[in-house]
Amino acid sequence: MITAGVDCGAKTVKAVILDGDRILGSSMVVAGGDTLEAVQQAYQEAIELAGVSREKVERVVATGCGRLQVGFHQDTVTELSADARGAVFLFPNARTVIDVGAEEARALRVDSQGRLVDFVVNDRCAAGAGAFLEAMARALEVKLEEMGPLALAATKRVCINAQCTVFAESEVVSLVHANTPKPDMARAVHDAIAERIASLVRRVGVEPEVVLVGGVGRNVGLVQALSGLLGVEVRVPEQPELVGALGAALLGAESATG
Known part of the structure; x- marks a missing residue:
């Protein structure tokens, strides 16, 4: 059929x-x-x-x-x-699914048949969705697809505390003015997004295998940040x-x- x-x-x-x-x-x-x-x-x-x-x-x-x-x-x-x-x-062994879309992120618990067991969705203002990453790429003046590899080249950890895109963008501008290296800022952006997403996942429970879906799954920086925060390998489909x-x-x- x-x-x-x-x-x-x-x-x-x-x-x-x-x-x-x-x-x-x-x-x-x-x-x-x-x-x-x-x-x-x-x-x-x-x-x-x-x-x-x-x-x-x-x-x-x-x-x-x-x-x-x-x-x-x-x-x-x-x-x-x-x-x-x-x-x-x-x-087939997936039990936790993360979907990061343009405007929201979702954490799902699923069973062996692919049925939904539990879920949590972030609010649209949270710094945990693809649009936030796009805004931060513009603030850093780099292409969106360059953000992940750039974050992997970081040598120092810096923090972005804001959970709103507008305020986070202001923090990035301040880091730029402080001559913070772009890789360190890119890592800070990914850490901020990953922390928001990880908090969603913890609310439904982290049960391996953990699978990240949605276009943001192509971002190697986010995959690495999430894997570190969740303490498990985050799998990504082709x-x-x-x-x-x-x-x-x-x-x-x-x-x-x-």
């Missing part, structure tokens, strides 16, 4: 085409100012990469904060359920940003077969 998962997030739209337990195609598109167009583009690209026609897709399941924008869906699931199912599919869409497609197949 061919199913599709479409994850419409705050900044990107991801689509996965699945045949049983085999990924046929996937795509990710930046939403920009036209979410509906991004949804269509991501889905069409995934369909083309999968080498199937739209008619062959028996069920489309939408997830993400913008899931109702996916006008051609047959069903919807929450981001929490999609993350849980997708993470356990990729890491394509962490696609886990929600994958989980939605899996749940679609499972609901169709009963």
